[in-house]
Amino acid sequence: MDGSREQPVMTSGLDLEDKYSYLCLIATQSDEIMEEGRLRTNPEALRRRFCSERPLRIAIETGTHSPWVSRVLEECDHEGIKAAVAGELPGTEWQRCAVHFQRNVLSHVPASSMSEVAEDLSAIFKVRREKTAEVLVKEFVSL
Numbered sequence: 001m002d003g004s005r006e007q008p009v010m011t012s013g014l015d016l017e018d019k020y021s022y023l024c025l026i027a028t029q030s031d032e033i034m035e036e037g038r039l040r041t042n043p044e045a046l047r048r049r050f051c052s053e054r055p056l057r058i059a060i061e062t063g064t065h066s067p068w069v070s071r072v073l074e075e076c077d078h079e080g081i082k083a084a085v086a087g088e089l090p091g092t093e094w095q096r097c098a099v100h101f102q103r104n105v106l107s108h109v110p111a112s113s114m115s116e117v118a119e120d121l122s123a124i125f126k127v128r129r130e131k132t133a134e135v136l137v138k139e140f141v142s143l
Contacts, residue, residue, distance in 0.1 A: 008057040008079060010034065016041060016065045023049075028057070041065060043072050051076040 008028060015022040018041060025035040039045045046069065050056070056078045060066050102121050109117045120140055127133040 008055050010054070010056050012056050012058045012078075014058055014060045014069070016061050016069060018065075021065075021069075025056075041069075043068070046072045047076065050078060053078070055079065 011026045011028050013024045013026070020038045021041045022038050023036065024033060026032065027034055039049050050058075050073060053076070058073050058078050060069055060073070102118065102125075105121060106114055106118055120136075120143075124133055124136045124140060127136060
């Protein structure tokens with residue numbers, strides 16, 4: 001966010017799903033939840049909801065929809081998670097919620113293998129050493 005823009009008075013979380021996305025608006029100063037709801041996951045619905053809003057800082061989950069959603073929100077003059085993550089973690093484009101990542105992966109796994117795959121994914125996320133995690137990821141992907 002550059003110095004010429006006003007600081008957002010609200011922060012929004014946007015949990016993206018295929019048909020509907022879930023919204024939570026939080027007052028930046030008080031951390032009070034100001035609004036919770038859902039809206040259709042399409043460009044028109046996002047523009048209707050966000051283009052008339054004062055600038056917001058919007059954290060969106062990373063996934064299939066996040067690139068186009070990020071572009072729509074930037075068109076509406078809002079600061080997206082990309083900017084927030086880049087400020088805290090230079091060189092990082094996206095920060096992905098582990099829970100949503102696991103949910104997305106498991107949606108492509110046959111029911112008969114789901115508990116085993118979920119256990120393997122959890123083990124990867126629990127590891128403290130990066131090199132150990134990398135070995136586990138390579139092994140997981142090769143299965």
